[in-house]
Amino acid sequence: MEFIKLSFKLAGKYKDRLKVGIVLIFLQNASMLFSFFALFLAFGWMNETGSGHIFAIFGVLFASFIFNFLAGWAKSGLSDGVFFGIFKDYRLAVGEKLKKAPMGYFAEQSLSRIMAAFTNVMKSLENYSAMSIDFFVSGVSISFFLLIGMFGVNTKIGILTLVCLIIIWIFVFLMVIQAKKEIAREHAAITKLGDALVDSISGVSVLRSFPLADEGVVEEIHSKLKNSSEELRLAQVHFEIVFVVYARIFSTVINLSSLLVTLYSCYLYTKGEVLLPQALTVSAAGFMIFGGLKQLENASILMVKNPANMQYLDEVLDIPKISDGTVKVMENQDIVFDKVSFSYDKRNPVLKDLSFTIAQGSKTAVVGPSGSGKTTIINLISRFYDVESGKIKLGNNDIRDYKVETLLKNLSLVFQQVYLFQDTIENNIRFAKPQASHEEVEEAAKRAHCHDFIMELPKGYNTMVGEGGSSLSGGEKQRISIARALLKNAPVILLDEATSSVDPENEYEILAAIEELSKGHTVISIAHRLSTVRKADQILVIDDGRLVQEGKHEDLINQEGIYSAFIKARERAANWKL
Structure with a gap:
């Protein structure tokens, strides 16, 4: 039961069909009463069986067959x-x-x-x-x-x-x-x-x-x-x-x-x-x-x-749901972290009382040691997770007050690890804007510096990519993901170390694509490339979940601390020769 x-x-x-199916199974088995009665008639007339008796027994058995058949047929059609x-x-x-x-x-x-x-x-x-x-x-x-x-x-x-x-x-x-x-x-x-x-x-x-x-x-x-x-x-x-x-x-x-x-x-x-x-x-x-x-x-x-x-x-599949807000319109894209704390396991805090402001239209680079909480900042803005204390404001509202659909429409994310669906290149780009025409897809690809290599593929934009994009190089996948973000044209761009795992040959193309993507948008970039950091309007230095330095490159490079050490290490690496 x-x-x-x-x-x-x-x-x-389908509830009603299920109920009818159960009733029909029950009725289908009621046909055994006909069989029971036919046996009783047959044994009762053993010594005086005539044609009338035979027809009567046959009639009962035939009724049993018809009843069973109709009930079974109806059950098969309605509920099987x-x-x-x-x-x-x-x-x-x-x-x-x-x-x-x-x-x-x-x-x-x-x-x-x-x-x-x-x-x-x-x-x-x-x-x-x-x-x-x-x-x-x-x-x-x-x-x-x-x-x-x-x-x-x-x-x-x-x-x-x-x-x-x-x-x-x-x-x-x-x-x-x-x-x-x-x-x-x-x-x-x-x-x-x-x-x-x-x-x-x-x-x-x-x-x-x-x-x-x-x-x-x-x-x-x-x-x-x-x-x-x-x-x-x-x-x-x-x-x-x-x-x-x-x-x-x-x-x-x-x-x-x-x-x-x-x-x-x-x-x-x-x-x-x-x-x-x-x-x-x-x-x-x-x-x-x-x-x-x-x-x-x-x-x-x-x-x-x-x-x-x-x-x-x-x-x-007892899947929790992110609470949905009611606000449907985002008036501006200023981002404010107000005493934000967060941990993934409720025990070890990743962000600790973190506060900063990012102005609409500005370019912000987030730097810091591995494990300091940089990617967590991106995750919280995107509402992949919700803060434990404090709040994050985007525009004039707490991000939790927006409808999730409204929030995500205003964000474009480019991850370090790009995932492409097992589909054509065109459909992977169009994923950001399903109603986009081929011309719009192609224009986004050109701005993302991936049109040329796409056209060299056997079927161009109709080329199927392997699972996860396995048939393309890391740099090619990254540029397609940037084309996808360009097509979406959201006002806030979140870049999670988008160039960290690509070769120098692809890096120039990707940086050019990111430059195109950033025009006229609010950009938050988790960065380790010197070129990206130097061009930022604001640099946030995060260590152990806290904001330890904040300012422009020219100001921070002359201060003792994590940032100057970071830049010097990068410069030594850039100048190293065999």
């Missing part, structure tokens, strides 16, 4: 595929939630768990949810109609049948309890294997660089994958072994119940309490109808597996 409740919770607009619709809508709803989830959610839930929820778990629910309901409702309806038939023949036979059914259903729930233990073990093993697979695939370049297995050393990542695979195999084998035993016992209980009811009906016949046609009907129908309860063996597994899968979805 738990799974049926969860199914209705998920059903949404309903869970494909339910989970299609569920995937779309979860996708919308993921777009609005704080980044902390992705830190708490591993990629392998999210992928497993979207693929294996949902696919299993799509395939087996309808089957689970069918098995369970059929089991209930067969039990109900079997009791009606047996009590219709004789009260004592009905009572014995009721006792047998109680024992059968107790055994079903014992199997459910055992299945819960086995499926919990299987889910834990699947999660471990998923984590190991993500490490193996994502770290394949590292694995190839250190072929320690050739030297007789078992590499940790290989060991992790091997052990998790073996753990899953053992969990699945144990599941099968346990349920083979349970299935054999369950099948024996059903066969013994059929035999017991048959023998009891024969005993009552010898006592003269039932007529021969009744005893024969009970004997034949008992074996046939009790046999239909054997599907509860599979139902007992699915009655646990499906709720366990749904619980897994609830745990993994």
Whole structure:
């Protein structure tokens, strides 16, 4: 019953179809009463069978067939595929939630768990949810109609049948309890294997660089994958072994119940309490109808597996939502950090009482040691996370007061690690403005200094990029991401070390593209290139989550502190020659 409740919770607009489907399963199994009656007529007319009797029996059987066929046909049309619709809508709803989830959610839930929820778990629910309901409702309806038939023949036979059914259903729930233990073990093993697979695939370049297995050393990542695979195999084998035993016992209980009811009906016949046609009907129908309860063996597994899968979805896809404000218009783009404090884990503060102001239209460079909190500033302005104390104002309002859509429309982000979708180059650029024409896309690419290399590709703007942009170099991906930001044309530009991982050949092109992107915009750049820092209207020096220096390059270079040390180290590196 738990799974049926969860199914209705998920059903949404398909709820009525699900209800009708359950009713039709129940009605479809009512056809066994026709079969029961046909057997009774056949045994009752054994000694005086005429053509009229045969037609009567045939009519009852034909009515049973028609009733069963129509109920089954209606069920197939209305509800058999309903869970494909339910989970299609569920995937779309979860996708919308993921777009609005704080980044902390992705830190708490591993990629392998999210992928497993979207693929294996949902696919299993799509395939087996309808089957689970069918098995369970059929089991209930067969039990109900079997009791009606047996009590219709004789009260004592009905009572014995009721006792047998109680024992059968107790055994079903014992199997459910055992299945819960086995499926919990299987889910834990699947999660471990998923984590190991993500490490193996994502770290394949590292694995190839250190072929320690050739030297007789078992590499940790290989060991992790091997052990998790073996753990899953053992969990699945144990599941099968346990349920083979349970299935054999369950099948024996059903066969013994059929035999017991048959023998009891024969005993009552010898006592003269039932007529021969009744005893024969009970004997034949008992074996046939009790046999239909054997599907509860599979139902007992699915009655646990499906709720366990749904619980897994609830745990993994219980996606928090960033609170949405009400302000829809941003009057200006002045940025103010007012005593902002923040930590990712609620224990180790990353920003500590941080305050500064960035004027609209200005260029601000943020510098500081690794781990000082520079990227966190970008993350908080973008509302990937929310501050723990203090506030961030953009324009005249706290950024939390804006509708999330309004806030993000006013921001363009260029990250150090660029992700491109497995699509054409044109669509990757157009992602920033879906209604943009090809001419607009091309103009943005030209301004981002990537038009020339795009035109050298086999299909130009229609060239497909590999997953994550793997078919392009780091510098090429970076320029496409800048073209995307140019096309969006948001008033505030956030640059997170956009040139840190590119070669000198690409650096000139990217810096030129960034220069084009920055024209007429408010720019905050996490920078380590001297050229970027020197051109800034304002430089913020961050150390250990605090603002330790602030000013222009000409002022800070003459002050003792982190900035002058930073510049001198960069100059030494720039002048170093072999």
